[in-house]
Amino acid sequence: xxxxxxxxxxxxxxxxxxxxxxxxxxxxxxxxxxxxxxxxxxxxxxxxxxxxxxxxxxxxxxxxxxxxxxxxxxxxxxxxxxxxxxxxxxxxxxxxxxxxxxxxxxxxxxxxxxxxxxxxxxxxxxxxxxxxxxxxxxxxxxxxxxxxxxxxxxxxxxxxxxxxxxxxxxxxxxxxxxxxxxxxxxxxxxxxxxxxxxxxxxxxxxxxxxxxxxxxxxxxxxxxxxxxxxxxxxxxxxxxxxxxxxxxxxxxxx
Amino acid sequence: xxxxxxxxxxxxxxxxxxxxxxxxxxxxxxxxxxxxxxxxxxxxxxxxxxxxxxxxxxxxxxxxxxxxxxxxxxxxxxxxxxxxxxxxxxxxxxxxxxxxxxxxxxxxxxxxxxxxxxxxxxxxxxxxxxxxxxxxxxxxxxxxxxxxxxxxxxxxxxxxxxxxxxxxxxxxxxxxxxxxxxxxxxxxxxxxxxxxxxxxxxxxxxxxxxxxxxxxxxxxxxxxxxxxxxxxxxxxxxxxxxxxxxxxxxxxxxxxxxxxxxxxxxxxxxxxxxxxxxxxxxxxxxxxxxxxxxxxxxxxxxxxxxxxxxxxxx
Numbered sequence: 001x002x003x004x005x006x007x008x009x010x011x012x013x014x015x016x017x018x019x020x021x022x023x024x025x026x027x028x029x030x031x032x033x034x035x036x037x038x039x040x041x042x043x044x045x046x047x048x049x050x051x052x053x054x055x056x057x058x059x060x061x062x063x064x065x066x067x068x069x070x071x072x073x074x075x076x077x078x079x080x081x082x083x084x085x086x087x088x089x090x091x092x093x094x095x096x097x098x099x100x101x102x103x104x105x106x107x108x109x110x111x112x113x114x115x116x117x118x119x120x121x122x123x124x125x126x127x128x129x130x131x132x133x134x135x136x137x138x139x140x141x142x143x144x145x146x147x148x149x150x151x152x153x154x155x156x157x158x159x160x161x162x163x164x165x166x167x168x169x170x171x172x173x174x175x176x177x178x179x180x181x182x183x184x185x186x187x188x189x190x191x192x193x194x195x196x197x198x199x200x201x202x203x204x205x206x207x208x209x210x211x212x213x214x215x216x217x218x219x220x221x222x223x224x225x226x227x228x229x230x231x232x233x234x235x236x237x238x239x240x241x242x243x244x245x246x247x248x249x250x251x252x253x254x
Numbered sequence: 255x256x257x258x259x260x261x262x263x264x265x266x267x268x269x270x271x272x273x274x275x276x277x278x279x280x281x282x283x284x285x286x287x288x289x290x291x292x293x294x295x296x297x298x299x300x301x302x303x304x305x306x307x308x309x310x311x312x313x314x315x316x317x318x319x320x321x322x323x324x325x326x327x328x329x330x331x332x333x334x335x336x337x338x339x340x341x342x343x344x345x346x347x348x349x350x351x352x353x354x355x356x357x358x359x360x361x362x363x364x365x366x367x368x369x370x371x372x373x374x375x376x377x378x379x380x381x382x383x384x385x386x387x388x389x390x391x392x393x394x395x396x397x398x399x400x401x402x403x404x405x406x407x408x409x410x411x412x413x414x415x416x417x418x419x420x421x422x423x424x425x426x427x428x429x430x431x432x433x434x435x436x437x438x439x440x441x442x443x444x445x446x447x448x449x450x451x452x453x454x455x456x457x458x459x460x461x462x463x464x465x466x467x468x469x470x471x472x473x474x475x476x477x478x479x480x481x482x483x484x485x486x487x488x489x490x491x492x493x494x495x496x497x498x499x500x501x502x503x504x505x506x507x508x509x510x511x512x513x514x515x516x517x518x519x520x521x522x523x524x525x526x527x528x529x530x531x532x533x534x535x536x537x538x539x540x541x542x543x544x545x546x547x548x549x550x551x552x553x554x555x556x557x558x559x560x561x562x563x564x565x566x567x568x
Binding site: 078 | 405419420423426428431432433434548
């Protein structure tokens with residue numbers, strides 16, 4: 001398809017002699033949730049890191065909105081609207097929950113040295129709107145009562161929620177999520193996916209790694225299965241479930 | 255010696271080192287850069303001031319030049335140094351400071367080598383007493399301190415300062431959240447160096463001279479003690495730290511005239527400083543004052559609004 005949001009062509013990444021990602025090609029289309037599953041060590045997180053610009057691919061090409069992004073530094077890729085939430089939360093722990101949210105907003109006027117000192121009116125006005133937006137998102141992830149406490153005081157599950165909420169503050173065009181439902185109670189996990197589904201219906205594309213297959217298969221519209229650094233199977237959730245190879249890869253059954 | 259003059263002199267020193275600790279607070283407290291070469295930029299500022307004022311340039315231009323040239327050096331050293339990991343950065347800048355000191359010490363043509371350069375007072379009134387002279391210096395030093403304090407305070411409470419603190423907390427996460435870490439760090443180092451440069455200029459003109467021996471690495475460590483003691487990330491804290499350390503340093507020097515000890519107490523100073531820093535890091539790692547929260551106007555409004563709503567509800 002020509003208008004795929006994210007296009008990956010033959011990307012490989014090796015660490016030493018080990019190919020973590022080996023000739024992966026895939027596409028993520030705008031709108032909808034696209035899943036990526038596979039056993040541990042199959043290269044999912046490395047693939048995400050490569051898309052984000054954290055690792056430069058050894059081979060292959062990555063296009064985002066038809067722009068070649070292999071060579072771009074991570075912060076530029078972020079400004080393009082390709083946003084990530086880590087599997088293990090990497091919050092700014094001494095900052096408040098609110099500040100963690102505000103840091104993530106894209107295109108802030110006050111992010112520049114000159115503006116922060118001399119165009120104070122401009123960013124303060126923007127900041128006011130961002131705070132409202134942050135409070136709304138915090139309400140959804142049930143963190144609003146903690147808005148002004150340091151992130152370090154949150155529980156494990158809450159940290160995970162903040163990691164996702166923070167990514168949403170950037171109003172991503174494409175959101176990469178690494179196991180959003182892991183470590184969160186099942187009810188809230190499902191609620192998050194419902195919210196993601198609503199966001200994707202509103203135009204945000206989501207590319208998600210998830211081991212909780214029952215949740216993922218309910219919401220995803222397309223799923224890639226990775227094994228040993230390669231894409232082994234791709235298809236709609238129902239096709240994946242019906243494919244006997246999938247069980248062999250995932251559960252190690254012969 | 256005139257006791258009042260002694261106090262005035264102390265106040266000038268607190269002001270000058272207050273500026274240097276504010277600059278280290280910007281670099282270390284907010285941006286997380288372990289700058290162990292603070293004295294290098296202090297030296298650059300002092301020598302810039304000394305050489306330019308010798309050439310007959312008015313003092314305010316000399317101070318501006320001190321700021322600019324230190325900032326340029328800060329930027330230049332940041333380019334290779336920021337590629338290094340934090341601990342290597344610290345060692346690289348520390349070495350840079352020593353190299354600079356040895357250059358001015360051994361290159362006689364540059365600034366008189368070991369003999370240094372005599373520096374004229376910024377503002378001198380003929381026939382003025384030492385006290386008036388010290389008071390003029392207090393005015394000048396605290397004017398600069400106020401400007402820098404306001405700048406850093408405004409930065410700390412802006413999205414820029416927030417991004418800086420995010421980089422300090424987790425560089426990689428901040429980079430993936432759209433913050434250009436190299437740019438932020440280079441700017442912090444540039445701005446911090448400019449401030450240290452101005453402090454150096456003020457120091458040179460107050461002491462009437464620059465000598466290589468005035469810029470030993472101990473200056474850097476003293477400033478670090480000020481920041482760690484007072485509270486990194488809190489501008490009031492580091493000023494408090496600067497005051498306490500200066501008073502302590504002077505205090506031990508005075509005490510030696512009154513207490514009979516088998517050793518010179520001014521040598522004991524370094525041992526006491528060492529013990530103090532271990533004590534602070536063990537029992538109060540955040541310093542005397544805790545890191546200040548980020549409070550932009552909009553945030554304050556949201557925070558207060560919520561609190562009043564909560565009070566009404568209960």
